[in-house]
Amino acid sequence: MKTDEKDRLLDHDFDGIQEFDNPIPLWLNLILFGTVVFSVVYYMYFQIGPLLGTNGWTVVEAYDSAKAENLRLRFAEIGELKADEATLIEYMQPEKREWLAVGQTVYKTNCQSCHAANGSGLVGPNLTDDHYKSVQTLSDLVTVIADGAANGAMPAWRNRLHPNELVLAAAYVASMRGQNLPGPRPAEGKEVPPWPTAVSEAPADDAPAADAGETPRTDTSEAEATAAEKTE
Ligand code: HEC
Known part of the structure:
Protein backbone atom coordinates (compact mmCIF):
# COMPACT_ATOMS: atom_id res chain seq x y z
CA MET A 1 0.00 0.00 0.00
CA GLY A 53 -51.06 38.06 -6.75
CA THR A 54 -47.74 38.37 -8.55
CA ASN A 55 -47.83 37.58 -12.22
CA GLY A 56 -46.02 34.27 -12.02
CA TRP A 57 -46.58 32.19 -15.13
CA THR A 58 -48.45 29.16 -13.93
CA VAL A 59 -50.05 26.18 -15.57
CA VAL A 60 -53.45 27.62 -14.69
CA GLU A 61 -52.60 30.90 -16.40
CA ALA A 62 -51.23 29.12 -19.42
CA TYR A 63 -54.49 27.18 -19.61
CA ASP A 64 -56.58 30.33 -19.22
CA SER A 65 -54.76 32.21 -21.93
CA ALA A 66 -54.88 29.21 -24.25
CA LYS A 67 -58.62 29.02 -23.62
CA ALA A 68 -59.07 32.73 -24.28
CA GLU A 69 -57.07 32.40 -27.49
CA ASN A 70 -59.23 29.46 -28.50
CA LEU A 71 -62.38 31.48 -27.83
CA ARG A 72 -61.06 34.31 -30.04
CA LEU A 73 -60.47 31.80 -32.82
CA ARG A 74 -63.95 30.37 -32.44
CA PHE A 75 -65.47 33.88 -32.39
CA ALA A 76 -63.87 34.39 -35.80
CA GLU A 77 -66.24 31.62 -36.94
CA ILE A 78 -69.40 33.54 -36.06
CA GLY A 79 -68.16 37.09 -36.64
CA GLU A 80 -69.59 39.84 -34.47
CA LEU A 81 -73.05 38.86 -33.28
CA LYS A 82 -75.81 41.42 -33.46
CA ALA A 83 -77.56 42.27 -30.23
CA ASP A 84 -81.01 41.79 -31.71
CA GLU A 85 -83.89 39.48 -31.01
CA ALA A 86 -83.35 37.25 -34.06
CA THR A 87 -79.74 36.56 -33.07
CA LEU A 88 -80.72 35.75 -29.49
CA ILE A 89 -83.43 33.36 -30.62
CA GLU A 90 -81.01 31.77 -33.07
CA TYR A 91 -78.44 31.15 -30.34
CA MET A 92 -81.04 29.67 -28.01
CA GLN A 93 -81.82 26.92 -30.54
CA PRO A 94 -80.59 23.38 -29.76
CA GLU A 95 -78.22 23.38 -32.77
CA LYS A 96 -76.31 26.26 -31.21
CA ARG A 97 -75.95 24.48 -27.88
CA GLU A 98 -72.17 24.79 -27.88
CA TRP A 99 -72.46 28.58 -28.19
CA LEU A 100 -75.01 28.76 -25.39
CA ALA A 101 -72.40 26.91 -23.33
CA VAL A 102 -70.05 29.84 -23.92
CA GLY A 103 -72.78 32.11 -22.54
CA GLN A 104 -73.08 29.78 -19.58
CA THR A 105 -69.34 30.01 -18.90
CA VAL A 106 -69.54 33.81 -19.00
CA TYR A 107 -72.44 33.62 -16.54
CA LYS A 108 -70.66 31.21 -14.20
CA THR A 109 -67.55 33.38 -14.19
CA ASN A 110 -69.10 36.83 -13.83
CA CYS A 111 -72.71 36.70 -12.78
CA GLN A 112 -73.46 33.87 -10.38
CA SER A 113 -72.02 35.75 -7.40
CA CYS A 114 -75.05 38.06 -7.56
CA HIS A 115 -77.66 36.06 -9.44
CA ALA A 116 -76.87 32.55 -8.03
CA ALA A 117 -75.51 29.62 -10.01
CA ASN A 118 -79.01 28.53 -11.05
CA GLY A 119 -80.21 32.10 -11.66
CA SER A 120 -82.63 32.18 -8.74
CA GLY A 121 -81.18 35.47 -7.47
CA LEU A 122 -79.12 36.69 -4.51
CA VAL A 123 -78.10 40.35 -4.56
CA GLY A 124 -79.57 40.57 -8.05
CA PRO A 125 -83.07 39.55 -9.14
CA ASN A 126 -84.28 36.07 -9.95
CA LEU A 127 -83.63 35.44 -13.65
CA THR A 128 -85.71 32.26 -13.86
CA ASP A 129 -89.17 33.80 -13.37
CA ASP A 130 -91.41 35.89 -15.61
CA HIS A 131 -90.82 39.20 -13.81
CA TYR A 132 -88.21 41.71 -14.92
CA LYS A 133 -87.32 45.21 -13.78
CA SER A 134 -85.53 46.62 -16.79
CA VAL A 135 -86.28 44.04 -19.45
CA GLN A 136 -89.24 43.84 -21.80
CA THR A 137 -87.81 42.19 -24.90
CA LEU A 138 -84.99 39.77 -25.52
CA SER A 139 -82.67 42.49 -26.79
CA ASP A 140 -83.20 44.46 -23.57
CA LEU A 141 -81.25 41.68 -21.88
CA VAL A 142 -78.17 42.59 -23.87
CA THR A 143 -78.70 46.28 -23.06
CA VAL A 144 -78.99 45.67 -19.31
CA ILE A 145 -75.96 43.39 -19.30
CA ALA A 146 -73.90 45.82 -21.39
CA ASP A 147 -74.91 49.04 -19.61
CA GLY A 148 -75.79 47.81 -16.11
CA ALA A 149 -78.74 49.05 -14.05
CA ALA A 150 -79.61 50.77 -10.79
CA ASN A 151 -76.51 52.98 -10.81
CA GLY A 152 -74.08 50.13 -10.99
CA ALA A 153 -75.80 47.78 -8.53
CA MET A 154 -75.97 45.70 -11.69
CA PRO A 155 -72.51 46.42 -13.16
CA ALA A 156 -72.03 47.36 -16.81
CA TRP A 157 -70.15 44.64 -18.68
CA ARG A 158 -69.62 46.41 -22.01
CA ASN A 159 -65.94 47.08 -21.40
CA ARG A 160 -65.23 43.84 -19.60
CA LEU A 161 -66.66 41.29 -22.00
CA HIS A 162 -66.33 40.68 -25.72
CA PRO A 163 -69.45 41.87 -27.60
CA ASN A 164 -70.20 38.25 -28.50
CA GLU A 165 -69.91 37.29 -24.84
CA LEU A 166 -72.55 39.91 -24.02
CA VAL A 167 -74.93 38.45 -26.60
CA LEU A 168 -74.25 34.83 -25.63
CA ALA A 169 -74.62 35.60 -21.92
CA ALA A 170 -77.94 37.32 -22.72
CA ALA A 171 -79.05 34.24 -24.68
CA TYR A 172 -78.09 32.06 -21.72
CA VAL A 173 -79.95 34.32 -19.27
CA ALA A 174 -82.98 34.23 -21.59
CA SER A 175 -82.78 30.44 -21.60
CA MET A 176 -82.96 30.31 -17.79
CA ARG A 177 -86.43 31.81 -17.83
CA GLY A 178 -89.46 29.65 -17.16
CA GLN A 179 -87.94 27.44 -14.48
CA ASN A 180 -89.43 29.65 -11.76
CA LEU A 181 -86.87 28.51 -9.21
CA PRO A 182 -87.57 29.67 -5.67
CA GLY A 183 -85.15 32.43 -4.72
CA PRO A 184 -84.42 34.56 -1.67
CA ARG A 185 -86.07 37.63 -3.20
CA PRO A 186 -89.73 38.26 -4.07
CA ALA A 187 -90.59 38.63 -7.77
CA GLU A 188 -89.34 42.02 -8.91
CA GLY A 189 -90.64 44.29 -11.65
CA LYS A 190 -93.37 43.58 -14.12
CA GLU A 191 -94.48 40.35 -15.73
CA VAL A 192 -93.15 40.20 -19.28
CA PRO A 193 -94.81 38.26 -22.12
CA PRO A 194 -93.03 35.01 -23.04
CA TRP A 195 -90.00 35.26 -25.31
CA PRO A 196 -90.67 34.62 -28.96
CA THR A 197 -89.57 31.04 -29.53
CA ALA A 198 -88.77 30.72 -33.22
CA VAL A 199 -86.77 32.91 -35.53
CA SER A 200 -89.81 33.17 -37.79
CA GLU A 201 -91.77 34.81 -34.99
CA ALA A 202 -89.20 37.59 -34.81
CA PRO A 203 -90.00 40.82 -36.63
CA ALA A 204 -89.86 40.24 -40.38
CA ASP A 205 -86.47 40.87 -41.95
CA ASP A 206 -87.66 43.95 -43.81
CA ALA A 207 -89.50 45.45 -40.85
CA PRO A 208 -88.14 48.87 -39.91
CA ALA A 209 -86.44 47.56 -36.75
CA ALA A 210 -83.97 49.51 -34.66
CA ASP A 211 -81.14 47.93 -36.60
CA ALA A 212 -82.59 48.66 -40.05
CA GLY A 213 -79.90 48.86 -42.68
CA GLU A 214 -77.83 45.94 -41.47
CA THR A 215 -78.28 42.60 -43.12
CA PRO A 216 -79.93 40.26 -40.62
CA ARG A 217 -78.44 36.83 -40.13
CA THR A 218 -81.04 34.40 -41.42
CA ASP A 219 -81.22 30.72 -41.99
CA THR A 220 -81.64 31.32 -45.73
CA SER A 221 -78.27 33.01 -46.08
CA GLU A 222 -76.66 30.14 -44.21
CA ALA A 223 -78.41 27.61 -46.44
CA GLU A 224 -77.25 29.51 -49.51
CA ALA A 225 -73.69 29.56 -48.22
CA THR A 226 -73.77 25.79 -47.72
CA ALA A 227 -75.27 25.30 -51.16
CA ALA A 228 -72.53 27.49 -52.65
CA GLU A 229 -69.89 25.39 -50.91
CA LYS A 230 -71.37 22.20 -52.33
CA THR A 231 -71.36 23.44 -55.91
CA GLU A 232 -67.65 24.32 -55.73
C1 HEC B 1 -72.57 42.92 -8.19
C2 HEC B 1 -73.71 42.08 -8.38
C3 HEC B 1 -74.13 41.73 -9.80
C4 HEC B 1 -73.39 41.08 -10.76
C5 HEC B 1 -71.95 40.59 -10.65
C6 HEC B 1 -74.27 40.90 -11.88
N1 HEC B 1 -75.48 41.44 -11.61
FE1 HEC B 1 -77.08 41.46 -12.87
N2 HEC B 1 -78.12 42.58 -11.53
C7 HEC B 1 -77.68 42.94 -10.27
C8 HEC B 1 -78.69 43.76 -9.63
C9 HEC B 1 -78.61 44.35 -8.23
C10 HEC B 1 -79.74 43.89 -10.57
C11 HEC B 1 -81.04 44.67 -10.39
C12 HEC B 1 -80.83 46.07 -10.86
C13 HEC B 1 -82.09 46.88 -10.64
O1 HEC B 1 -82.46 47.04 -9.49
O2 HEC B 1 -82.65 47.30 -11.65
C14 HEC B 1 -79.34 43.13 -11.75
C15 HEC B 1 -80.11 43.00 -12.88
C16 HEC B 1 -79.81 42.16 -13.94
C17 HEC B 1 -80.70 41.92 -15.05
C18 HEC B 1 -82.02 42.54 -15.28
C19 HEC B 1 -83.04 41.81 -14.44
C20 HEC B 1 -84.35 42.53 -14.43
O3 HEC B 1 -85.20 42.12 -13.63
O4 HEC B 1 -84.54 43.47 -15.20
C21 HEC B 1 -80.06 41.00 -15.85
C22 HEC B 1 -80.59 40.41 -17.14
C23 HEC B 1 -78.79 40.71 -15.26
N3 HEC B 1 -78.67 41.43 -14.09
C24 HEC B 1 -77.87 39.85 -15.79
C25 HEC B 1 -76.56 39.76 -15.32
C26 HEC B 1 -75.51 39.08 -16.02
C27 HEC B 1 -75.64 38.33 -17.32
C28 HEC B 1 -74.38 39.24 -15.27
C29 HEC B 1 -72.97 38.76 -15.59
C30 HEC B 1 -72.39 39.17 -16.84
C31 HEC B 1 -74.75 39.98 -14.08
N4 HEC B 1 -76.08 40.29 -14.15
C32 HEC B 1 -73.89 40.29 -13.06
C33 HEC B 1 -76.49 42.57 -9.68
C34 HEC B 1 -75.45 41.95 -10.36
Whole structure:
Protein backbone atom coordinates (compact mmCIF):
# COMPACT_ATOMS: atom_id res chain seq x y z
CA MET A 1 0.00 0.00 0.00
CA LYS A 2 1.40 3.38 -1.03
CA THR A 3 1.87 5.94 1.74
CA ASP A 4 -0.53 8.50 0.32
CA GLU A 5 -3.19 5.80 0.15
CA LYS A 6 -2.45 4.95 3.76
CA ASP A 7 -2.87 8.62 4.76
CA ARG A 8 -6.27 8.75 3.19
CA LEU A 9 -7.46 5.51 4.80
CA LEU A 10 -9.96 6.01 7.59
CA ASP A 11 -9.29 4.33 10.92
CA HIS A 12 -12.61 2.61 10.71
CA ASP A 13 -12.39 -1.07 9.89
CA PHE A 14 -15.35 -3.36 9.35
CA ASP A 15 -14.62 -7.05 8.89
CA GLY A 16 -11.38 -6.10 7.25
CA ILE A 17 -13.04 -3.66 4.91
CA GLN A 18 -11.55 -0.21 5.05
CA GLU A 19 -12.50 2.98 3.21
CA PHE A 20 -10.67 5.94 1.78
CA ASP A 21 -11.50 9.42 2.97
CA ASN A 22 -12.71 10.68 -0.39
CA PRO A 23 -14.59 13.98 -0.08
CA ILE A 24 -17.73 14.41 -2.23
CA PRO A 25 -16.57 16.22 -5.37
CA LEU A 26 -17.54 19.89 -5.62
CA TRP A 27 -19.57 19.40 -8.81
CA LEU A 28 -21.79 16.82 -7.12
CA ASN A 29 -22.36 19.14 -4.17
CA LEU A 30 -23.21 21.96 -6.53
CA ILE A 31 -25.86 19.83 -8.23
CA LEU A 32 -27.29 18.68 -4.91
CA PHE A 33 -27.52 22.09 -3.25
CA GLY A 34 -28.38 23.72 -6.56
CA THR A 35 -31.54 21.61 -6.85
CA VAL A 36 -32.46 22.39 -3.22
CA VAL A 37 -32.16 26.12 -3.82
CA PHE A 38 -33.99 25.79 -7.14
CA SER A 39 -36.86 23.93 -5.51
CA VAL A 40 -37.40 26.77 -3.04
CA VAL A 41 -37.42 29.40 -5.80
CA TYR A 42 -39.68 27.19 -7.93
CA TYR A 43 -42.12 26.65 -5.09
CA MET A 44 -42.29 30.35 -4.23
CA TYR A 45 -42.80 31.36 -7.85
CA PHE A 46 -45.38 28.81 -8.91
CA GLN A 47 -47.22 28.00 -5.68
CA ILE A 48 -46.94 31.06 -3.45
CA GLY A 49 -46.56 33.71 -6.19
CA PRO A 50 -50.10 33.36 -7.53
CA LEU A 51 -51.49 33.53 -3.98
CA LEU A 52 -49.67 36.83 -3.46
CA GLY A 53 -51.06 38.06 -6.75
CA THR A 54 -47.74 38.37 -8.55
CA ASN A 55 -47.83 37.58 -12.22
CA GLY A 56 -46.02 34.27 -12.02
CA TRP A 57 -46.58 32.19 -15.13
CA THR A 58 -48.45 29.16 -13.93
CA VAL A 59 -50.05 26.18 -15.57
CA VAL A 60 -53.45 27.62 -14.69
CA GLU A 61 -52.60 30.90 -16.40
CA ALA A 62 -51.23 29.12 -19.42
CA TYR A 63 -54.49 27.18 -19.61
CA ASP A 64 -56.58 30.33 -19.22
CA SER A 65 -54.76 32.21 -21.93
CA ALA A 66 -54.88 29.21 -24.25
CA LYS A 67 -58.62 29.02 -23.62
CA ALA A 68 -59.07 32.73 -24.28
CA GLU A 69 -57.07 32.40 -27.49
CA ASN A 70 -59.23 29.46 -28.50
CA LEU A 71 -62.38 31.48 -27.83
CA ARG A 72 -61.06 34.31 -30.04
CA LEU A 73 -60.47 31.80 -32.82
CA ARG A 74 -63.95 30.37 -32.44
CA PHE A 75 -65.47 33.88 -32.39
CA ALA A 76 -63.87 34.39 -35.80
CA GLU A 77 -66.24 31.62 -36.94
CA ILE A 78 -69.40 33.54 -36.06
CA GLY A 79 -68.16 37.09 -36.64
CA GLU A 80 -69.59 39.84 -34.47
CA LEU A 81 -73.05 38.86 -33.28
CA LYS A 82 -75.81 41.42 -33.46
CA ALA A 83 -77.56 42.27 -30.23
CA ASP A 84 -81.01 41.79 -31.71
CA GLU A 85 -83.89 39.48 -31.01
CA ALA A 86 -83.35 37.25 -34.06
CA THR A 87 -79.74 36.56 -33.07
CA LEU A 88 -80.72 35.75 -29.49
CA ILE A 89 -83.43 33.36 -30.62
CA GLU A 90 -81.01 31.77 -33.07
CA TYR A 91 -78.44 31.15 -30.34
CA MET A 92 -81.04 29.67 -28.01
CA GLN A 93 -81.82 26.92 -30.54
CA PRO A 94 -80.59 23.38 -29.76
CA GLU A 95 -78.22 23.38 -32.77
CA LYS A 96 -76.31 26.26 -31.21
CA ARG A 97 -75.95 24.48 -27.88
CA GLU A 98 -72.17 24.79 -27.88
CA TRP A 99 -72.46 28.58 -28.19
CA LEU A 100 -75.01 28.76 -25.39
CA ALA A 101 -72.40 26.91 -23.33
CA VAL A 102 -70.05 29.84 -23.92
CA GLY A 103 -72.78 32.11 -22.54
CA GLN A 104 -73.08 29.78 -19.58
CA THR A 105 -69.34 30.01 -18.90
CA VAL A 106 -69.54 33.81 -19.00
CA TYR A 107 -72.44 33.62 -16.54
CA LYS A 108 -70.66 31.21 -14.20
CA THR A 109 -67.55 33.38 -14.19
CA ASN A 110 -69.10 36.83 -13.83
CA CYS A 111 -72.71 36.70 -12.78
CA GLN A 112 -73.46 33.87 -10.38
CA SER A 113 -72.02 35.75 -7.40
CA CYS A 114 -75.05 38.06 -7.56
CA HIS A 115 -77.66 36.06 -9.44
CA ALA A 116 -76.87 32.55 -8.03
CA ALA A 117 -75.51 29.62 -10.01
CA ASN A 118 -79.01 28.53 -11.05
CA GLY A 119 -80.21 32.10 -11.66
CA SER A 120 -82.63 32.18 -8.74
CA GLY A 121 -81.18 35.47 -7.47
CA LEU A 122 -79.12 36.69 -4.51
CA VAL A 123 -78.10 40.35 -4.56
CA GLY A 124 -79.57 40.57 -8.05
CA PRO A 125 -83.07 39.55 -9.14
CA ASN A 126 -84.28 36.07 -9.95
CA LEU A 127 -83.63 35.44 -13.65
CA THR A 128 -85.71 32.26 -13.86
CA ASP A 129 -89.17 33.80 -13.37
CA ASP A 130 -91.41 35.89 -15.61
CA HIS A 131 -90.82 39.20 -13.81
CA TYR A 132 -88.21 41.71 -14.92
CA LYS A 133 -87.32 45.21 -13.78
CA SER A 134 -85.53 46.62 -16.79
CA VAL A 135 -86.28 44.04 -19.45
CA GLN A 136 -89.24 43.84 -21.80
CA THR A 137 -87.81 42.19 -24.90
CA LEU A 138 -84.99 39.77 -25.52
CA SER A 139 -82.67 42.49 -26.79
CA ASP A 140 -83.20 44.46 -23.57
CA LEU A 141 -81.25 41.68 -21.88
CA VAL A 142 -78.17 42.59 -23.87
CA THR A 143 -78.70 46.28 -23.06
CA VAL A 144 -78.99 45.67 -19.31
CA ILE A 145 -75.96 43.39 -19.30
CA ALA A 146 -73.90 45.82 -21.39
CA ASP A 147 -74.91 49.04 -19.61
CA GLY A 148 -75.79 47.81 -16.11
CA ALA A 149 -78.74 49.05 -14.05
CA ALA A 150 -79.61 50.77 -10.79
CA ASN A 151 -76.51 52.98 -10.81
CA GLY A 152 -74.08 50.13 -10.99
CA ALA A 153 -75.80 47.78 -8.53
CA MET A 154 -75.97 45.70 -11.69
CA PRO A 155 -72.51 46.42 -13.16
CA ALA A 156 -72.03 47.36 -16.81
CA TRP A 157 -70.15 44.64 -18.68
CA ARG A 158 -69.62 46.41 -22.01
CA ASN A 159 -65.94 47.08 -21.40
CA ARG A 160 -65.23 43.84 -19.60
CA LEU A 161 -66.66 41.29 -22.00
CA HIS A 162 -66.33 40.68 -25.72
CA PRO A 163 -69.45 41.87 -27.60
CA ASN A 164 -70.20 38.25 -28.50
CA GLU A 165 -69.91 37.29 -24.84
CA LEU A 166 -72.55 39.91 -24.02
CA VAL A 167 -74.93 38.45 -26.60
CA LEU A 168 -74.25 34.83 -25.63
CA ALA A 169 -74.62 35.60 -21.92
CA ALA A 170 -77.94 37.32 -22.72
CA ALA A 171 -79.05 34.24 -24.68
CA TYR A 172 -78.09 32.06 -21.72
CA VAL A 173 -79.95 34.32 -19.27
CA ALA A 174 -82.98 34.23 -21.59
CA SER A 175 -82.78 30.44 -21.60
CA MET A 176 -82.96 30.31 -17.79
CA ARG A 177 -86.43 31.81 -17.83
CA GLY A 178 -89.46 29.65 -17.16
CA GLN A 179 -87.94 27.44 -14.48
CA ASN A 180 -89.43 29.65 -11.76
CA LEU A 181 -86.87 28.51 -9.21
CA PRO A 182 -87.57 29.67 -5.67
CA GLY A 183 -85.15 32.43 -4.72
CA PRO A 184 -84.42 34.56 -1.67
CA ARG A 185 -86.07 37.63 -3.20
CA PRO A 186 -89.73 38.26 -4.07
CA ALA A 187 -90.59 38.63 -7.77
CA GLU A 188 -89.34 42.02 -8.91
CA GLY A 189 -90.64 44.29 -11.65
CA LYS A 190 -93.37 43.58 -14.12
CA GLU A 191 -94.48 40.35 -15.73
CA VAL A 192 -93.15 40.20 -19.28
CA PRO A 193 -94.81 38.26 -22.12
CA PRO A 194 -93.03 35.01 -23.04
CA TRP A 195 -90.00 35.26 -25.31
CA PRO A 196 -90.67 34.62 -28.96
CA THR A 197 -89.57 31.04 -29.53
CA ALA A 198 -88.77 30.72 -33.22
CA VAL A 199 -86.77 32.91 -35.53
CA SER A 200 -89.81 33.17 -37.79
CA GLU A 201 -91.77 34.81 -34.99
CA ALA A 202 -89.20 37.59 -34.81
CA PRO A 203 -90.00 40.82 -36.63
CA ALA A 204 -89.86 40.24 -40.38
CA ASP A 205 -86.47 40.87 -41.95
CA ASP A 206 -87.66 43.95 -43.81
CA ALA A 207 -89.50 45.45 -40.85
CA PRO A 208 -88.14 48.87 -39.91
CA ALA A 209 -86.44 47.56 -36.75
CA ALA A 210 -83.97 49.51 -34.66
CA ASP A 211 -81.14 47.93 -36.60
CA ALA A 212 -82.59 48.66 -40.05
CA GLY A 213 -79.90 48.86 -42.68
CA GLU A 214 -77.83 45.94 -41.47
CA THR A 215 -78.28 42.60 -43.12
CA PRO A 216 -79.93 40.26 -40.62
CA ARG A 217 -78.44 36.83 -40.13
CA THR A 218 -81.04 34.40 -41.42
CA ASP A 219 -81.22 30.72 -41.99
CA THR A 220 -81.64 31.32 -45.73
CA SER A 221 -78.27 33.01 -46.08
CA GLU A 222 -76.66 30.14 -44.21
CA ALA A 223 -78.41 27.61 -46.44
CA GLU A 224 -77.25 29.51 -49.51
CA ALA A 225 -73.69 29.56 -48.22
CA THR A 226 -73.77 25.79 -47.72
CA ALA A 227 -75.27 25.30 -51.16
CA ALA A 228 -72.53 27.49 -52.65
CA GLU A 229 -69.89 25.39 -50.91
CA LYS A 230 -71.37 22.20 -52.33
CA THR A 231 -71.36 23.44 -55.91
CA GLU A 232 -67.65 24.32 -55.73
C1 HEC B 1 -72.57 42.92 -8.19
C2 HEC B 1 -73.71 42.08 -8.38
C3 HEC B 1 -74.13 41.73 -9.80
C4 HEC B 1 -73.39 41.08 -10.76
C5 HEC B 1 -71.95 40.59 -10.65
C6 HEC B 1 -74.27 40.90 -11.88
N1 HEC B 1 -75.48 41.44 -11.61
FE1 HEC B 1 -77.08 41.46 -12.87
N2 HEC B 1 -78.12 42.58 -11.53
C7 HEC B 1 -77.68 42.94 -10.27
C8 HEC B 1 -78.69 43.76 -9.63
C9 HEC B 1 -78.61 44.35 -8.23
C10 HEC B 1 -79.74 43.89 -10.57
C11 HEC B 1 -81.04 44.67 -10.39
C12 HEC B 1 -80.83 46.07 -10.86
C13 HEC B 1 -82.09 46.88 -10.64
O1 HEC B 1 -82.46 47.04 -9.49
O2 HEC B 1 -82.65 47.30 -11.65
C14 HEC B 1 -79.34 43.13 -11.75
C15 HEC B 1 -80.11 43.00 -12.88
C16 HEC B 1 -79.81 42.16 -13.94
C17 HEC B 1 -80.70 41.92 -15.05
C18 HEC B 1 -82.02 42.54 -15.28
C19 HEC B 1 -83.04 41.81 -14.44
C20 HEC B 1 -84.35 42.53 -14.43
O3 HEC B 1 -85.20 42.12 -13.63
O4 HEC B 1 -84.54 43.47 -15.20
C21 HEC B 1 -80.06 41.00 -15.85
C22 HEC B 1 -80.59 40.41 -17.14
C23 HEC B 1 -78.79 40.71 -15.26
N3 HEC B 1 -78.67 41.43 -14.09
C24 HEC B 1 -77.87 39.85 -15.79
C25 HEC B 1 -76.56 39.76 -15.32
C26 HEC B 1 -75.51 39.08 -16.02
C27 HEC B 1 -75.64 38.33 -17.32
C28 HEC B 1 -74.38 39.24 -15.27
C29 HEC B 1 -72.97 38.76 -15.59
C30 HEC B 1 -72.39 39.17 -16.84
C31 HEC B 1 -74.75 39.98 -14.08
N4 HEC B 1 -76.08 40.29 -14.15
C32 HEC B 1 -73.89 40.29 -13.06
C33 HEC B 1 -76.49 42.57 -9.68
C34 HEC B 1 -75.45 41.95 -10.36
